[in-house]
Every structure is written in structure tokens, then in C-alpha cells.
Amino acid sequence: MAHDTTKRREALRESLIGLAEAQVRADGLASLRARTLAKEAGCAVGAIYNVFDDMTGLTLAVNGRTFGRLGKHVSDAVAKVADAPPTERLVAMAIAYLEFASANPNLWRALFDVEMSTDRDVPEWYMQELGRLFAIIAQPLSELHPDPEPGEIDLMTRALFSSVHGIVLLGLENRISAVPRERMEGMIEFLLKRATAT
């Protein structure tokens, strides 16, 4: 009996994540509504809060899937150029990041737009997913700087991730500064080649 309850709860959880993911993909994070989801899942609104602490908890679960897919897309792109010099691998990752953001604009935006109050603990698994993404970037940087100052690789990793993110964000999303895809790739190459020249 307790076992059945756990199974039902788990099934509802998976169903809600899938429905929320479809909603965010189609219309963005701001369109997510507990009432609509409950209707689609065939459950009461209150049942959602039996499974997730709040709607942010559900959004984090959706983002967890997106992180996983993004990480796989970037890793696959790097694997194809595994023998290339570090800078070329970084460019391949950044282009893969641009591709993922282009193909999944709403899911990608939700990774950054999720509301997290400072008093809310960010779940451990979330930080691990983030850490995995940063580790992929840190690898070629470590090869370029085999004897770094303490914290140097981490600072470069975050600076370059943030920079590529800024280029992709303003290039894709903001219509007043939107630039053709080819030009975004040009900016990414300019930036990474310059930043990693030794």
C-alpha cells in the first residue's frame, strides 16, 4: 500500500515535469500555471504541492532536465573534436551552446530566469549539474595553463562562460541588438581566440 503510494507519487512527479517542460518550451517560464498543469495532469492543484515544495521546485526539476540535455549537447560537440587544440575545443563548446540556446530558447531562458530567493537553498543536485558544465569548460583551460594561480582556472571558466552567454543572449533574444548567426559565431571565435592566446 505504502509502496503503491510511492509509485503513484513518482508517476505524478514525472508526469508534472513532462507537462511543465512542454509548457515552458512552448510559451516560456512565465506561462507556467499550477491550475493549468493540474488540469492537464488530471490531479488537484493541491496534489502538485504534495510532490513539489512550490512551483519553483517544479521549475528546478524542469531545469535539471534541460541542464542534462545541454551538457550532453556540449559534450558531444567536444567529443567530435577531441584531438583539436584546446582553443578549438572551447570554440566548439561555445558554438554548441549557441545551437542549444537557438533550438530551445524558452527552456534555455528558464535556466537563468528561475526565481531563487537568497534564503532558499539551491538543491545539491542543481549545483552538481552546474559544476559538471563548468568542468567541461575548465578542461581545455587547464591544458593551456598547466601551472595556474589558485582560483585562476575557475575565474577564467566563469568569465568565458559569462561572456559567451552574453553574446548568445544579446544576439538571440534582444531584437535591438540581434545579429545574424554567422556574426555571433565570429564574435565567439574572436573572443575565445583572444582570451586563450598564450
Place this chain on the structure above:
Amino acid sequence: MAHDTTKRREALRESLIGLAEAQVRADGLASLRARTLAKEAGCAVGAIYNVFDDMTGLTLAVNGRTFGRLGKHVSDAVAKVADAPPTERLVAMAIAYLEFASANPNLWRALFDVEMSTDRDVPEWYMQELGRLFAIIAQPLSELHPDPEPGEIDLMTRALFSSVHGIVLLGLENRISAVPRERMEGMIEFLLKRATAT
């Protein structure tokens, strides 16, 4: 009589921009409501739409003021180091950008979050404000590259602006990647020194 109408209209326009600016500054762009503004301005909701095409038109007017203040803050910072080498001037601009964003987070976010449908013409004056900001960045880059390829300075300007924007955005706004101010400055210096090394 027609003159009085024009003056009243202009006064209402200024009043609405001021009220909207205060609202965006306090609670962000998403909190802007025609009904609330009309109440504060002591006018009918319809009167707002006699002065602005729509709420986006009002937001653009608020953003125009913010652009002006941001441009002044950045220009003033550069003026203080007018005799420094180009890279140091770029760093001073970027730090000034970080300061402005830190001090005016909601107004700064509104510059990028305003909804512009692709079929809406971006006003000429808006593009000019943007052009002025980019010209400030392009100046030291032109000194570093006195004989650029066609389009090279523009690409570098946009790439570096977007990169600094990304560092400031993720550093300030996103709690899962928030970093101390000093570290953001470190990332900005790393990036700009690397990117502009000749």
C-alpha cells in the same frame, strides 16, 4: 488653445515617464500597470494612450532616460582616465557599467527586457542612443587597431560589450552564479586585457 493642449499633453507625458520610471526602479518592468499609473497621474487610463502608442512606447521613453544616464556615467568614468592606455580606459568603462547596473538593477534590466515584436519599428532616437554607447567603446578599440578590416571594430565592440554584459548579468542577477563584486572586476579585467592584447 491648441497650444495649451500641446503643453498639457507634454506635461502629462513627462509626468507619466517620471511615474513609470519610479515604478520600474522600485519594482521592475513587470510591475508596470496602466491602471496604477493613471491613478497616480490623476488621468484616465485612455489618456495614457493619447500620449504613447502603447505601454511599450512608455517603457522606451523610460529606457531613453536610463540610456542617457548610463551613457553619462560611463563617459564620466572614461574622462577621469582620458590619458590612460586604451585597455585601461575599456576596463574603466566596464567597471562603470557594472556600477550602474548594481546601483540601478531594475532600470538596467528594463533596457534589455522590453518587449519588442519584430514587426515594431525601433524608434530612431533609440538606435542613436545605442549607437552613442557603442561609439564610446569603439574609440579605444580603434586606437588599438588603427588599420582594421571592414567591420572588425564593430564586431569587437559588440563582442566585448556583450561579454561584459554577460559577466555583469550572471554576476549580479543570478543567485546560483552570483559572485562577489571584486571577483566580477577580476573577470572583467582578465577578459578585456586578454581580448585587447596586441
